[in-house]
Amino acid sequence: MNHDHTLNPETMPQEPEKATLEGKNKFLGLWFFLGGETVLFASLFGTFVALRNSTAGGPTSQEMFGLGLVFIMTVLLLTSSLTSVYAIYHMKNNNFKLMQLWLGITGLLGLGFLSLEIYEFAHYITDYGFTFRSSAFGSAFYTLVGFHGGHVIFGVSWLITLLIRNAKRGLNLYNAPKFYIFSLYWHFIDVVWVFVFTVVYLMGKVG
Amino acid sequence: MSSIAATQKRRSFGAFLWDYLTTVDHKKIAHLYLFGGGFFFLLGGLEAMIIRIQLIKPENDFVSAGIFNEMFTMHGTTMIFLAAMPLIIGLMNAAMPLQIGARDVAFPFLNALSFWLFMFGGILLNCSWFLGGAPDAGWTSYVPLAITSPGHGVDFYIAGLQIAGAGTLMSGINFLATIVNMRAPGMTYMRMPLFTWTTFITSVLIVFAFPPLTIGLFLLMFDRMFGSAFFDVALGGNAIIWQHLFWIFGHPEVYILILPIFGIFSEVFATFSKKRLFGYTPMVFATMLIAFLGFMVWAHHMFTVGMGPMANSIFAVATMAIAVPTGIKIFNWLATMWGGNVQINSAMLWALGFIPSFTIGGMTGVMLASVVADYQYHDTYFVVAHFHYVIVGGTVFGIFAGLHYWWPKMFGRVLNEAMGKLTFWTFFIGFHLTFFIQHFLGLMGMPRRYWVFLEGQELDLGNLISTIGAFFMAFGVVVFLINIVYTAMKGEQAAADPWDGRTLEWTVASPPPYYNFKQVPLVRGLDALWVEKTEGRGEMTPSEPLDDIHMPNSSILPFIISLGFFIAGFGFIYQPDNKLWYIVLYGGMAISVGAMIVRSVKDDLGYYIKKEELEREAD
Numbered sequence: 001m002n003h004d005h006t007l008n009p010e011t012m013p014q015e016p017e018k019a020t021l022e023g024k025n026k027f028l029g030l031w032f033f034l035g036g037e038t039v040l041f042a043s044l045f046g047t048f049v050a051l052r053n054s055t056a057g058g059p060t061s062q063e064m065f066g067l068g069l070v071f072i073m074t075v076l077l078l079t080s081s082l083t084s085v086y087a088i089y090h091m092k093n094n095n096f097k098l099m100q101l102w103l104g105i106t107g108l109l110g111l112g113f114l115s116l117e118i119y120e121f122a123h124y125i126t127d128y129g130f131t132f133r134s135s136a137f138g139s140a141f142y143t144l145v146g147f148h149g150g151h152v153i154f155g156v157s158w159l160i161t162l163l164i165r166n167a168k169r170g171l172n173l174y175n176a177p178k179f180y181i182f183s184l185y186w187h188f189i190d191v192v193w194v195f196v197f198t199v200v201y202l203m204g205k206v207g
Numbered sequence: 208m209s210s211i212a213a214t215q216k217r218r219s220f221g222a223f224l225w226d227y228l229t230t231v232d233h234k235k236i237a238h239l240y241l242f243g244g245g246f247f248f249l250l251g252g253l254e255a256m257i258i259r260i261q262l263i264k265p266e267n268d269f270v271s272a273g274i275f276n277e278m279f280t281m282h283g284t285t286m287i288f289l290a291a292m293p294l295i296i297g298l299m300n301a302a303m304p305l306q307i308g309a310r311d312v313a314f315p316f317l318n319a320l321s322f323w324l325f326m327f328g329g330i331l332l333n334c335s336w337f338l339g340g341a342p343d344a345g346w347t348s349y350v351p352l353a354i355t356s357p358g359h360g361v362d363f364y365i366a367g368l369q370i371a372g373a374g375t376l377m378s379g380i381n382f383l384a385t386i387v388n389m390r391a392p393g394m395t396y397m398r399m400p401l402f403t404w405t406t407f408i409t410s411v412l413i414v415f416a417f418p419p420l421t422i423g424l425f426l427l428m429f430d431r432m433f434g435s436a437f438f439d440v441a442l443g444g445n446a447i448i449w450q451h452l453f454w455i456f457g458h459p460e461v462y463i464l465i466l467p468i469f470g471i472f473s474e475v476f477a478t479f480s481k482k483r484l485f486g487y488t489p490m491v492f493a494t495m496l497i498a499f500l501g502f503m504v505w506a507h508h509m510f511t512v513g514m515g516p517m518a519n520s521i522f523a524v525a526t527m528a529i530a531v532p533t534g535i536k537i538f539n540w541l542a543t544m545w546g547g548n549v550q551i552n553s554a555m556l557w558a559l560g561f562i563p564s565f566t567i568g569g570m571t572g573v574m575l576a577s578v579v580a581d582y583q584y585h586d587t588y589f590v591v592a593h594f595h596y597v598i599v600g601g602t603v604f605g606i607f608a609g610l611h612y613w614w615p616k617m618f619g620r621v622l623n624e625a626m627g628k629l630t631f632w633t634f635f636i637g638f639h640l641t642f643f644i645q646h647f648l649g650l651m652g653m654p655r656r657y658w659v660f661l662e663g664q665e666l667d668l669g670n671l672i673s674t675i676g677a678f679f680m681a682f683g684v685v686v687f688l689i690n691i692v693y694t695a696m697k698g699e700q701a702a703a704d705p706w707d708g709r710t711l712e713w714t715v716a717s718p719p720p721y722y723n724f725k726q727v728p729l730v731r732g733l734d735a736l737w738v739e740k741t742e743g744r745g746e747m748t749p750s751e752p753l754d755d756i757h758m759p760n761s762s763i764l765p766f767i768i769s770l771g772f773f774i775a776g777f778g779f780i781y782q783p784d785n786k787l788w789y790i791v792l793y794g795g796m797a798i799s800v801g802a803m804i805v806r807s808v809k810d811d812l813g814y815y816i817k818k819e820e821l822e823r824e825a826d
Contacts, residue, residue, distance in 0.1 A: 021388065025313040029384040032414055036376060040418035043455070047426065047437070047448055054443025056436070132435055136443035139435035143426070165808045174810065 012094040017180035030181040048140040056135035059128040061204030080109035081190040084183045096171045110156045229761040231315035240297025247289035254282040259677040265662040275658035276343035283346030289329040298609045299406045305712035306400045308391025313384035315759040323769035324374030332367025350438040350449045365428045366776035379413030392750040393730030400710045405470030416459035423452035454505035462501040468605030479555040480547030486539040493532035510581045519578045526576035553627030557608035568596030589649025595642045615701030619718045626690035630683045637679025644669045709734035755815040771799030
């Protein structure tokens, strides 16, 4: 395993993230992890669907949810998935600076999503008295959406750690898999949000 | 083995301890799993003995009702999560990388982390005994009982299993990546030993079955500690959600416990019959089929909940279908022995004892799958008898077989045969004495989990016989412990291949060098070593020239990360009492997260064993 730090665009392999056994293992391990995460979120979705009408006399989803805010959140997160694709594109071309730039934008979009989510939760709590403890619907809502938000927080922290640690190192076969599997994780968070948007907000508003 | 072996012999106990605390070597992690799992097996066995002593006669008062509830809860929880699974994962760690010709698992650091998470989770759970009482809502921890159970017992159950479960999930991912990416040249999927196959399929089960438990435990934790309302009917909650989440985990879990055992028996039958495993391909596909169906049958634990005749019927039929691939396996094992040169030793005795015992358990399983009949059996000793026939008669027998079979490879010495046979016979007889009669106690109406039964209901004799059987089993286990100590002191040194084996683990020394294979072997067929013995020159052909070997660095971080979660666990458990416990909660999390950040930012490139050093070592 050669961790040569002086790789240049000519010596960089086509898929630097899978050029070493460590890289291959990380790539595959993260896919299996995402398999487990899928079941994790499926369990949460199942619980939410079972409890989404159990409002115990409190506010219902039709009364509270505003699709405008959630639409902006969706745009932010889906765009961040696109920017992480750009980052990986530049990684494969061994353009470290542009990869850093697009990953930075990805992180900022993630932070934007998070601030809107915090605003959304605060809005429900202060204006509607809708909390984690007020009804089974409340518990299920905050747990499902909060688990997703927690994953976004973890993803952003992961990204920041990666960017700071590797700020001055350039790309090599040791850190390329790390950037790559971050982007895989980030796409997964996006996919989960598509389901959150559909099941929680669209079905909550219309269904 | 020049300088390394010499320094290892002279080192102090402190160095020995530090070695095991920081090891990332799959073989040493296997030792740790066997030690940890063995410890909890004895603890769970002790709890079982207390249960049986309490039930030795009608209206006994050996323990109080409250203690009895704690005993059966902790017996089940300990045996499933802290004894059976770790022992199995220990055997997987010991044998699987060797069987595929790998030098370690895909993520050695994560492997160590898995072990320490399990160990600290188990210790946390058992701390409850000294801190106001153990969990007492059953190993299934059904709500609303688990929500209303006073004290912190159930909180310890939640925190302990959450930590241990995270470790198990990582093991699953680790083994999957190992088997996909790190097989030796020529080791195609359909040439993998059956134990490696079952490890692979079991790991898939772990990855998909543990997250529902994680979520279930989170919901229970939120309800008990943070005031949410998932199971609070007054606020619209639903108690059945717990049962679904628990059994979506819980049923695949029983296949997690039995599939690797099928793998062990397949190795044992083939080796000691001197025959290739009969029906290798159907065995692989039967394992897959069992795993697949295992996810489709969880609601057969919930027939009496009232899901309606349609749901009950579907789950009943799916459950009965599992008998088909399992039957294929039983017949394949019998056919493997048919016409073989059968050699009967301790490992083989456990395998032979397994077939009738497990078949009885499978048969009562089909009986229980019948919905109408299940209304009669539900929550009686018939169920207790059934699952002990599959878990003891299957899993525990298999663990004993695996221990006897791989002990020389793991520890370099062969377990004593005479004591091995004594253990088998006393345990085997004791097992059937204990549990066979429980079928009839159940049919006569004795409910499970009751701390006393009344006189004059014709339950006295059956319970007495059952308790006597339990003492036979305990005797067998004690003999096994003596055997371990005796073997460590005076046991005969094991050759590299003491059983005339068929697979790759028998091509390296016993115990193997820390890098496993000096040169990764070239695999030319199923039962790679046997192929070379019968058609080659009796040893493996290397697939690569001798070269530097890349090795992972040892690390104390897995221990520290797990310790942090252990401390944080106490914070979670006690913060409803006093908000000052948040200091412990955040302090523990800070230790764990801090150690993870250290792990992330510090490059861990491993080291190389130089080619020259390998050449110096005698072959």
